[in-house]
């Protein structure tokens with residue numbers, strides 16, 4: 001069993017994090033540990049505040065139950081620390097340990113793997129939008145949540161704003177892109193062809209602006225799980241996929257449902273008729289987001305009642 005002795009630097013940083021939590025009226029302190037810590041000391045410094053202890057392995061959290069501290073297992077030992085941090089926050093939200101709007105003081109090894117040397121203040125609202133813990137669980141998938149959220153945010157903007165006063169409908173398919181490409185064909189000209197990979201990532205604002213323009217073209221936009229836009233203007237092959245859908249949804253939505261059944265990709269359809277955004281996974285609508293002039297709202301599903309089935 002690996003134990004972690006708490007160094008005086010750790011103790012001082014932890015005390016600072018608790019002070020920061022009090023001053024900033026934050027909701028929790030999140031600490032990364034790398035071995036079973038001295039729980040009594042952690043508990044004493046925590047002074048009854050909400051402290052979430054994140055570890056790469058479950059075994060490092062042995063003994064946490066008696067302390068009143070909370071634990072999350074990240075299991076991303078080889079990943080960069082910021083990815084682990086994001087993952088720990090998402091897990092904590094999914095476990096209902098913190099809310100999506102929480103303010104968190106995080107304590108971790110940002111520079112030197114051997115010691116805790118960095119304190120960050122994070123507002124989850126900015127990172128995770130208005131996802132609820134149920135939404136997160138529903139979307140647990142091979143597509144990183146960061147990529148998915150960027151595509152969904154863009155889809156919601158397209159649905160809400162349209163282009164030059166006209167409504168725009170489109171469809172994105174995210175993840176499993178090779179299979180998605182092989183189950184689709186060009187609808188015409190692909191405006192992205194020839195652009196280098198680094199100029200096609202959806203995390204780039206100008207790429208997102210371009211996509212709003214491209215969304216007016218026929219066909220679907222295919223996005224790699226890492227956020228790179230692989231192709232646009234693709235007609236998705238909808239043959240031989242059996243899906244069940246609400247009455248009134250047309251060809252775009254059937255195609256979105258079918259490709260999410262045939263592949264591990266998640267498809268996101270924006271309806272031209274009313275701006276509604278639907279996420280499809282495994283052939284079914286898993287989330288529906290209504291257009292709103294105010295902040296985006298994630299709604300539960302019970303709307304699409306009248307169902308049609310095809311084989």
Ligand SMILES: Nc1ncnc2c1ncn2[C@@H]1O[C@H](COP(=O)(O)OP(=O)(O)OP(=O)(O)O)[C@@H](O)[C@H]1O
Nearest residue numbers: 169218219220235236250251252253255271272273
């Ligand atoms: N197989 C497909 N793959 C990709 N896009 C498709 C496919 N079939 C249709 N579309 C796109 O959907 C557009 C609109 O089709 P349709 O009006 O039937 O869809 P819909 O599901 O009713 O959506 P909307 O609410 O936006 O009208 C087409 O112009 C085309 O761009």
